[in-house]
Amino acid sequence: MSSDFAAARLNMVESQIRTADVTDLPLQDALRVVAREACVPAGKAYLAYADADVEYAPGRWLLRPREVGKLLQNLRPREGDKALAIAAPYAAAVLEKMGLAVTRLDGDDLTAVPGANYDLIICEGAVPRAPASWTKALAVGGRLGVVERDGPVGRAVIYVHAEDGVGRRAVFDATPPLLAGFSVEPGFAF
Numbered sequence: 001m002s003s004d005f006a007a008a009r010l011n012m013v014e015s016q017i018r019t020a021d022v023t024d025l026p027l028q029d030a031l032r033v034v035a036r037e038a039c040v041p042a043g044k045a046y047l048a049y050a051d052a053d054v055e056y057a058p059g060r061w062l063l064r065p066r067e068v069g070k071l072l073q074n075l076r077p078r079e080g081d082k083a084l085a086i087a088a089p090y091a092a093a094v095l096e097k098m099g100l101a102v103t104r105l106d107g108d109d110l111t112a113v114p115g116a117n118y119d120l121i122i123c124e125g126a127v128p129r130a131p132a133s134w135t136k137a138l139a140v141g142g143r144l145g146v147v148e149r150d151g152p153v154g155r156a157v158i159y160v161h162a163e164d165g166v167g168r169r170a171v172f173d174a175t176p177p178l179l180a181g182f183s184v185e186p187g188f189a190f
Helices: 003-020 025-033 042-047 065-075 089-097 132-136
Strands: 054-057 060-062 082-086 101-105 118-127 138-148 154-162 165-174
Touching: 003 025, 003 065, 025 065, 025 089, 042 054, 060 118, 065 089, 065 118, 065 138, 065 154, 065 165, 082 089, 089 101, 089 118, 132 138, 132 154
Parallel strands: 082 101, 082 118, 118 138
Antiparallel strands: 054 060, 138 154, 154 165
């Protein structure tokens, strides 16, 4: 591990994560040690800790550090939870460091969810609206965090599966690129 990356990681937590009101200490601890540069191609490692969306594969980006930190905190991950990381290699590594059992979905069809009854689902890219297959894969009490975007600015939202259905609430604004394979359907509105 490069000492430059270790310093960049610490600076990321202190200047981008904590200043965004991410106060969950186990999450901060995991963010301080998970190598974000390992989730991007070697030629882009220098961008890993920047306040930028970094493309790690065609049509796939890591969320900005502030956004992934806030999204993870709103999902309230806890050791022993069963998680699904959709196009989210960095979030998956952080969750694994926190003691969660993580299944990764990063293939061509991101709507084909492997398994069910997840306590936590996270996606590091934007989609126009969370597919029904994602919310159906939640256990009762399960949470899904994703950025929904159909214009220049998106909203990070949390879905919660309760016994009487699935609820949704917006938690902050974010602007990650749309994931490849998801597109906004044109419509008309006044």
